[in-house]
Amino acid sequence: MKHLAKYFIIALIAFPLSAKAQQTEEMQYRRSSIYSLLINHTDQKFSKEIADVFKKMPVPDKYNDHDLSVKVVSTDRKVREDELGREFLETNNVASRLVARWFNRNILTGECDTELIKERGLYNASEFDKELAGRSARGKAMLEDAGEELIGNTFVLVNDIRYVDKAKTSRGFGAFMRIAGSLAAAYTGQDIYDDIGNLAGTMTETLKGFKVKIDTHLYQLVWDEATAMDFYANYYSDNGRDSLKRDAFEKNRSKFCLKYIGSQQNNGNVTSFMGVNLDMPEQMIRKACQRALDENVVLLQRKFEAFKIKTPLTSTTPLRAAIGLKEGITAESVFEVLEAVMDENDRVTYKRVGIIKPVPNLIWDNRYMATEEGAYGADFQYTTFKKVRGRDFYPGMLIREIK
Numbered sequence: 001m002k003h004l005a006k007y008f009i010i011a012l013i014a015f016p017l018s019a020k021a022q023q024t025e026e027m028q029y030r031r032s033s034i035y036s037l038l039i040n041h042t043d044q045k046f047s048k049e050i051a052d053v054f055k056k057m058p059v060p061d062k063y064n065d066h067d068l069s070v071k072v073v074s075t076d077r078k079v080r081e082d083e084l085g086r087e088f089l090e091t092n093n094v095a096s097r098l099v100a101r102w103f104n105r106n107i108l109t110g111e112c113d114t115e116l117i118k119e120r121g122l123y124n125a126s127e128f129d130k131e132l133a134g135r136s137a138r139g140k141a142m143l144e145d146a147g148e149e150l151i152g153n154t155f156v157l158v159n160d161i162r163y164v165d166k167a168k169t170s171r172g173f174g175a176f177m178r179i180a181g182s183l184a185a186a187y188t189g190q191d192i193y194d195d196i197g198n199l200a201g202t203m204t205e206t207l208k209g210f211k212v213k214i215d216t217h218l219y220q221l222v223w224d225e226a227t228a229m230d231f232y233a234n235y236y237s238d239n240g241r242d243s244l245k246r247d248a249f250e251k252n253r254s255k256f257c258l259k260y261i262g263s264q265q266n267n268g269n270v271t272s273f274m275g276v277n278l279d280m281p282e283q284m285i286r287k288a289c290q291r292a293l294d295e296n297v298v299l300l301q302r303k304f305e306a307f308k309i310k311t312p313l314t315s316t317t318p319l320r321a322a323i324g325l326k327e328g329i330t331a332e333s334v335f336e337v338l339e340a341v342m343d344e345n346d347r348v349t350y351k352r353v354g355i356i357k358p359v360p361n362l363i364w365d366n367r368y369m370a371t372e373e374g375a376y377g378a379d380f381q382y383t384t385f386k387k388v389r390g391r392d393f394y395p396g397m398l399i400r401e402i403k
C-alpha cells in the first residue's frame with residue numbers, strides 16, 4: 001500500500017489532472033509562488049497610468065499567484081530604488097502575511113487550514129488529512145515536503161518603475177526623418193517622399209517617446225525547520241477557538257522574515273511598439289512595462305537558482321512545452337529533463353533523466369502583444385525541442401533551464 005501511495009502522489013505531480021487539462025495541454029505541477037508589488041513615484045510623469053496598468057499585469061504564469069491586498073505603494077519621497085520597498089516589507093510584516101495566506105488564516109479567530117497547501121502540492125486531500133490527524137511520521141514528512149518545495153519557494157518582487165522622457169531624442173530623430181524625406185523629394189522631384197518623411201517622423205515621435213526604467217528587487221520567504229516547527233507548535237490552530245495561539249501570532253509577526261536575493265534593472269530599450277493602437281495610449285504603457293518586467297524576471301531566474309522555473313513537457317512526439325520567448329528561450333538554451341521520484345522519507349525529489357534543446361525556428365513567441373505585432377511564432381502555443389541525450393521521456397516530466 002505504501003508503494004501505491006507513493007506512485008499516486010508522483011502521478012498527481014507528473015500528469016494532467018483532468019480531460020480538460022489534456023485537451024488544452026495545461027498541466028498541473030508544483031510551482032513557486034510570487035507576490036508582486038509596485039513602488040509608484042507620484043511625482044513622476046505617467047505615475048497614475050503606470051500604476052493602473054500594473055494592477056492589470058498578472059503574476060508570471062509559471063508561478064502561483066500569492067498576491068496580498070496591497071499591489072501599489074505610492075510615494076513622493078526621494079528615496080533609493082530599494083529603500084522604500086524594503087521599508088514597506090518590514091513595517092507591514094509582509095513575511096507573516098505571506099505565511100498566513102498559505103494557511104488561509106482567519107485574522108479574527110486565528111483558525112488555519114492546509115487547503116491551499118494540498119491544492120498547490122497536488123496531495124491527495126483525504127490521505128493528507130488522515131496522516132496529519134494521526135500525527136504520523138508520514139504526515140510530518142508531507143508537511144516538510146510542502147514546506148521545502150512550496151512555502152519555502154515563496155518570493156516577493158518589488159518593482160520600482162519610473163518613466164524616462166525620451167521625447168526630446170524622439171523629436172530630434174523625427175525631425176531627421178522629415179528632413180531626409182524633403183531631401184529625397186527635392187532630389188527626385190517626387191512629393192511622395194515628403195509625405196513618407198512626414199509620416200515616418202510623426203510615427204517616430206509618437207511611438208518612440210515612451211520608455212520606462214524598471215528595478216526589480218527579489219526577496220524569498222524564510223521557511224526553515226525552526227520557523228516551521230515554531231509555527232505549527234505555537235501559532236497553528238485548526239478550530240478557531242484557541243485565542244492564545246491567535247494572539248501569539250499577532251504579537252510575534254516580526255519573527256517571520258524575508259531574505260534579500262538580488263536585483264535586476266531594465267531600461268526598456270528593446271521594446272517594439274508595433275501592434276499598439278495609437279488611440280489607446282494605455283497599450284503602449286502596458287507593453288513597455290510588461291515586456292521590461294518579464295525580461296527582469298528571466299534574468300533573475302538565470303542569476304538565482306532558487307528562482308528558476310520548472311515547466312512540464314506537454315507531449316513527446318514531438319517534444320513540446322508551453323514556454324517561449326517570454327521565458328527567455330533562445331536557440332542556444334539548454335534544458336534538463338526531470339522526473340519526480342519519492343525518496344525514502346516520503347518526500348518528492350527530482351532526478352535528471354536527459355537534456356533537450358529548442359528547435360531554432362520552432363520557438364514560441366509568447367511575449368505580451370506578440371500576436372498583435374504579427375511576430376513570427378506568436379501562433380505556435382508551445383516550443384518544440386530536440387533530445388540531446390537521455391532515455392525515453394513522457395508527458396508531465398518537468399524541464400528546467402541550465403547554464
